[in-house]
Amino acid sequence: MASTNKVLMTYLLSMALAALPIVLLVDDAHWLNILAFTYLMGGLAAAWNIIGGFGGQFSLGHGVFFAIGAYMTAQGVIRFGWSPWLTMLPIAAAAALVAMLISWPTFRLRGPFFAIATLAFNEVAFVLANHFDSFTGGPRGLMIPFKAGFANMIFRERWQYALLMFAFVALVVGVSVWLRRSRLGYYLLAVREDEDAARASGINVLAVKLRGMAISAFLTAMGGTLFTMYLRYIDPPTLFTLPEVGVKFALLALIGGIGTIAGPLLGAALIIPFENTLRAEMANALPGLNLAVLGLLMVLAALFMKRGIVGAFEDARKRWFGKTGDKP
Amino acid sequence: MSQVMLQVKAASKHFLGLKAVDEVSLSVRPGEIVSIIGPNGAGKTTFFNLLTGQLAPTSGEVLFEGKAINHLPPHARARLGMGRTFQISKPLIALTALENVMIGAFLRDAPLSVARDKAMVVLEKVGMARLAMRRAGDLTLSERRRLEVARALALQPKIMLLDEVMAGLNQSEVGQAIELLQGLHAQGLTFLIIEHNLKVVRAFSERVVVLDRGRHIAEGSADDILNSAAVIQAYLGDGHMGKGGTDVQPTLAAKGERT
Numbered sequence: 001m002a003s004t005n006k007v008l009m010t011y012l013l014s015m016a017l018a019a020l021p022i023v024l025l026v027d028d029a030h031w032l033n034i035l036a037f038t039y040l041m042g043g044l045a046a047a048w049n050i051i052g053g054f055g056g057q058f059s060l061g062h063g064v065f066f067a068i069g070a071y072m073t074a075q076g077v078i079r080f081g082w083s084p085w086l087t088m089l090p091i092a093a094a095a096a097l098v099a100m101l102i103s104w105p106t107f108r109l110r111g112p113f114f115a116i117a118t119l120a121f122n123e124v125a126f127v128l129a130n131h132f133d134s135f136t137g138g139p140r141g142l143m144i145p146f147k148a149g150f151a152n153m154i155f156r157e158r159w160q161y162a163l164l165m166f167a168f169v170a171l172v173v174g175v176s177v178w179l180r181r182s183r184l185g186y187y188l189l190a191v192r193e194d195e196d197a198a199r200a201s202g203i204n205v206l207a208v209k210l211r212g213m214a215i216s217a218f219l220t221a222m223g224g225t226l227f228t229m230y231l232r233y234i235d236p237p238t239l240f241t242l243p244e245v246g247v248k249f250a251l252l253a254l255i256g257g258i259g260t261i262a263g264p265l266l267g268a269a270l271i272i273p274f275e276n277t278l279r280a281e282m283a284n285a286l287p288g289l290n291l292a293v294l295g296l297l298m299v300l301a302a303l304f305m306k307r308g309i310v311g312a313f314e315d316a317r318k319r320w321f322g323k324t325g326d327k328p
Numbered sequence: 329m330s331q332v333m334l335q336v337k338a339a340s341k342h343f344l345g346l347k348a349v350d351e352v353s354l355s356v357r358p359g360e361i362v363s364i365i366g367p368n369g370a371g372k373t374t375f376f377n378l379l380t381g382q383l384a385p386t387s388g389e390v391l392f393e394g395k396a397i398n399h400l401p402p403h404a405r406a407r408l409g410m411g412r413t414f415q416i417s418k419p420l421i422a423l424t425a426l427e428n429v430m431i432g433a434f435l436r437d438a439p440l441s442v443a444r445d446k447a448m449v450v451l452e453k454v455g456m457a458r459l460a461m462r463r464a465g466d467l468t469l470s471e472r473r474r475l476e477v478a479r480a481l482a483l484q485p486k487i488m489l490l491d492e493v494m495a496g497l498n499q500s501e502v503g504q505a506i507e508l509l510q511g512l513h514a515q516g517l518t519f520l521i522i523e524h525n526l527k528v529v530r531a532f533s534e535r536v537v538v539l540d541r542g543r544h545i546a547e548g549s550a551d552d553i554l555n556s557a558a559v560i561q562a563y564l565g566d567g568h569m570g571k572g573g574t575d576v577q578p579t580l581a582a583k584g585e586r587t
Contacts, residue, residue, distance in 0.1 A: 183434045183443070190431045193420035200380065200414070202406035202435040202483055259422075 004181075011177050015170050018265070022162045032158035034276045039165035040226060042268035043172040045252035046261075047219035050176060052250055053259035054185060055212040056192025057107070061118030063246035064102070064125045065217040067239040068095040069224025071135065074142045074234055077152070084153040084229050092221040099217030100210050107209050119246070126240035141235025144228065153229040161230055168226055169265065172219050176261050179215070188212045192259070220249075255301050257310025266309045332394070333358045333487055333518055334410075339378050339388030341371075348374040350542040351388065356487065361519040363533035363550070365526070367563050371542040372522045373415055376491050379520070380412045381405045393486075407435065411485030413476045415492045415522075421465030425456060425475055428464050432482030447482055454478045454508055470501040477508070487518040494525045506531050526554060538562065 018039075025031045044066070051057050072091040076082035106117045129136045136142065148156050155161055179185035187208045190198040195205050228234050239245060256267025274297075278290035305312045334356040341349040349371045356362050364372050377383040379390060381402040390397050392408055400408075411432075420428050429447035437443050451457045454474050459467065464475060473493055480488060490509075494502050506528060513519060523529050529536060529550055536553040538546040540562040546553055553559055 181440050183438045183440075186427065186431055186434060189423060189427075190420055193422060194418045196382070196402075196414065197418035197420060197479075198431070199382075199402035200406055200412050200418075201432045201479060202403050203431075204401075204403045 007177060007181065011174065014262070015173070018169070019166055022159055022166060025162075026159050029158045032162050034273050036158065036162040036165045036230065037276075038268050038272040039162065039169045040223060040230070041248070041252060041272050042265040043165070043169035044220060044223040045249050045256070045264035045268050046169065046172040046176055047216050047223060048249035049253045049258065049260075049264045050179060050188075050219070051209070051212045051216040053253055053263070054176075054179065054192065055188040055209060056259075057209060057213070058111070058115045058250065059118045059213070059216075060115050060242065060246045060250060061102075061121040061125075062217070062220050062249050063122045063240050063242070065095040065099055065220040066224040066227070066245055067125060067129065068098060069221030070228040070234050070239055071129070071142070073225040073228045074144055075135065077144050078142060083151050084225055085151070088222055088225045091225060092218040095221030095224075096214040096218040099213050103210060103213045104206075107206055107213075119242070122240060122242065122246045126236055129236040129240065136236065139236060141233060141238075144232040146232065153226075154232070165226060165230070168223060171222075173261065173265065175215065175219065180261060184208065184211060189259075251298070253308075255298065255305075255308055257308030260308070260310045263308050263310045270309065331357060333360075333392070334379065334520065335391040335394075336379065337389040337391070339375070339385045339390060341374050341378055341383060342386045347542045349378065349385075349539075352539065352542070352544045354537055354544070356518060356520050358486075358518055359513075359516060360535065361513060361521070361533045363529045363536045364520070364522045364539060365524070365529060365536060365553075365559075366539035369541075370539040370562075372539055373491060374542075375539065376412075376489060376522060380410060380489060406483055406485075409484075409486035410489060411480030411483045411487070412489040413473070413480055413491055413493050415495070417469075417472045417476045419464035419467065419472045419475055421463065423464055424461050425464055425467065425471075425478075426451060426460040428475055429478045429482045432479040435483050450478050450482045453481070453511075455504075470497050470505075473497065474505070474508070481512070485517070487520060488512070490519065490521040490523075492522050492524055494523060494528050502528065530554065 021035050022032070025035060044062075048059065048062050052059055069091055072094065073084050073087060076087040076091075077084060102121055106114060106121075109117050130139055132138070133140070144154075146154060148154050153164070155164070179188075187198070187203050190201060190203055191205050191208050198205055198208075224239075231238070252267035252271055253264040254267070255271060256265065257263025271294075275290070275294055278293055282290040282293065301308075307314070332355045334354075336352060336354045338351040338353050339349060340347065340351050352371075352375055354362070364375065366372050374383065378385045381397070381400055381404070385398065392405070392410065397405055397408065406412075420431065423431070426444070426447055429450050430443045433443040433446040433450070437446060448457065448460065451460050454477060456471065456474055456478060459471060464472065467475060473496075477488075477490070477493060494505055497505060502525065509519065509532060521533070523533075533550050536548065536550050537544060538553060538559050545562060546556055546558050548556070
C-alpha cells in the first residue's frame with residue numbers, strides 16, 4: 001500500500017496528464033467542446049463509481065440527482081440572478097438529502113432489484129419534470145440567457161469551459177482517492193463484497209450505503225450545475241434519457257473498470273470522443289448507424305474485457321512482466 | 329464486571345411450525361471455552377445466529393455482560409465485543425488478506441495507518457503475514473478460515489463465536505488451528521464454538537453443550553459428554569449403544585467435510 005506522499009504525487013501527475021489536451025487543443029473549438037464534455041462525463045462516471053463501484057450498489061437513477069443540480073441552478077440564475085458558484089454547493093447538499101431519502105427504502109433491495117427501483121425513480125422524475133412546468137419549464141425546457149462573465153459561470157472561450165470541467169473531474173477523482181484510503185471507503189468495499197461479513201465486522205451497512213450515496217449524489221448534482229451552465233438549455237429528455245444520462249454514468253465506469261479510480265475516466269476518454277466522431281461521420285450516411293457501432297463496441301467490451309480497460313491493462317502487465325507467483 | 333459474559337435465557341426460534349431452536353439456555357463465563365455439538369439440523373447455526381443478531385429470537389432473551397441485546401443488530405453486537413466467523417467462510421474476495429483484516433481493525437481505529445499496522449500484527453499472530461498482499465479470493469480454504477478468524481480478532485473482541493471453523497481442514501491444518509485458538513485463549517479470550525470435529529472438541533473445550541432437534545439435551549465436560557448415552561443416541565440413533573464414544577469420531581469428522 002502506497003504512502004500518502006506517493007499517492008498525492010501519482011494523483012497530481014495523472015491530473016497534469018489529463019489536463020494536457022486542453023493545452024494541445026486550445027485553438028480547436030470542435031475538439032475543445034468534446035474534451036469539455038469528456039471531462040464532465042468522466043467526473044460524473046467517477047461520482048457514480050463511488051456508490052456503484054466502491055459500494056456495489058448499481059444505481060441507474062443518478063439522472064435524478066443530475067437533474068436536481070441542473071434545474072435548481074437554472075432556476076437560481078433565471079429567477080433570482082444568483083451566481084451558480086454560490087448556489088452549487090447548497091444545491092448539491094439538497095441533492096444528497098434527496099438521495100438519502102429515496103435510498104433509505106430502496107437499499108433494502110439487493111442486486112438487480114435495487115437497479116430496477118432506481119430506474120423507476122428516474123422515470124418518475126422524468127414524468128414529474130414534464131408535468132411541473134412552473135419549475136422545470138415542462139417539455140419546453142429552460143433557457144439561460146447568455147451573459148458572459150466569471151461570476152455567471154458563462155464563458156466566451158471553449159478552453160475556459162474545458163478548464164472548468166477539468167476542475168470538476170479533478171475534484172471527483174480527488175474525493176475518490178481520499179475515499180479509497182479512508183475508513184468509509186473500505187467499508188463501502190466490504191459492503192459490496194459481503195453484507196453479512198460487513199455486519200459481523202461492526203459495520204452499519206445501511207449507514208455506510210447512505211453515506212456513499214450522499215457523496216455520490218452531491219458530486220453528481222455539481223455535474224448537473226456545470227452541465228446546465230455549459231449548454232444553457234435543459235429539458236427533460238436531455239436530463240433523463242437513460243442511455244445518455246443515468247445508464248451512461250454506469251456504462252462508462254463499467255467499460256473503464258468498475259470500482260477502480262482510473263476506470264471511469266478511461267471509460268469516458270474512450271467512449272465520449274469516439275461517440276462524437278461516430279455521430280459526425282456516420283449519422284449523415286445512415287441515421288442510427290453510429291449507435292449500432294457503439295452498441296457493438298460495448299458488446300465486445302462486455303465479452304472480452306469483463307474488468308474493463310483497467311482490468312485488461314492489469315492482465316497484460318501480469319502476462320508480460322511476470323509476477324508469476326500470483327495466480328491471475 | 330459480570331460473572332457471566334454471555335447468557336441465553338430460554339431462547340427459541342420458530343420457522344412457521346418448525347421449532348429450530350426450542351427454549352435453549354446457556355451461559356458462558358469470561359475466559360471459558362464452550363463447545364456446541366449436535367447432529368446436522370440440530371439448530372446449532374440457528375442458535376448461533378440468535379446470539380450474533382443475524383436472526384431475532386421468537387422468544388427468550390440474550391444478554392451480553394448483563395445487558396439484554398435481543399434487539400441489537402449484528403454490527404452493534406460486534407461493537408460490544410462479539411467476534412464471529414461463518415460456517416461457510418465469507419472472505420471479501422476482491423480485497424487482499426491485509427485489507428480483509430483492516431476491515432475489522434477499522435472498528436476501533438479510524439486512521440488508515442493505525443488500522444493497517446494493527447491488521448498486520450493480527451496477521452502475524454495467526455501466521456499469515458507472508459500472505460498479506462494476496463487476494464483473499466486466491467487463498468486456500470484453510471487460509472480463508474484463518475483469515476476470517478483474523479478479521480474477527482481485529483475487532484478486539486471479548487468473545488469469539490466460531491461456527492465450524494475447522495470444517496474441511498486436513499489433519500495437520502486442524503492441529504495448527506487448535507494451536508492458534510489455544511494461544512488466543514491463553515491470552516484471555518473467551519470462546520463459544522460450534523464444532524463437528526470431536527477431536528477438536530476434546531482437545532479444546534472446557535464445557536460441551538449438546539443440541540438435538542432444537543433442544544438442549546446435555547451439558548458437561550468433554551469426556552463425560554462424548555461418552556454419554558444420550559449424545560451417542562442423538563448422533564447415531566438406537567443400536568450403537570455398546571460401542572462407546574470413540575467410534576463416533578470418524579463418522580462425525582466425515583460429516584464435517586462440507587464447505
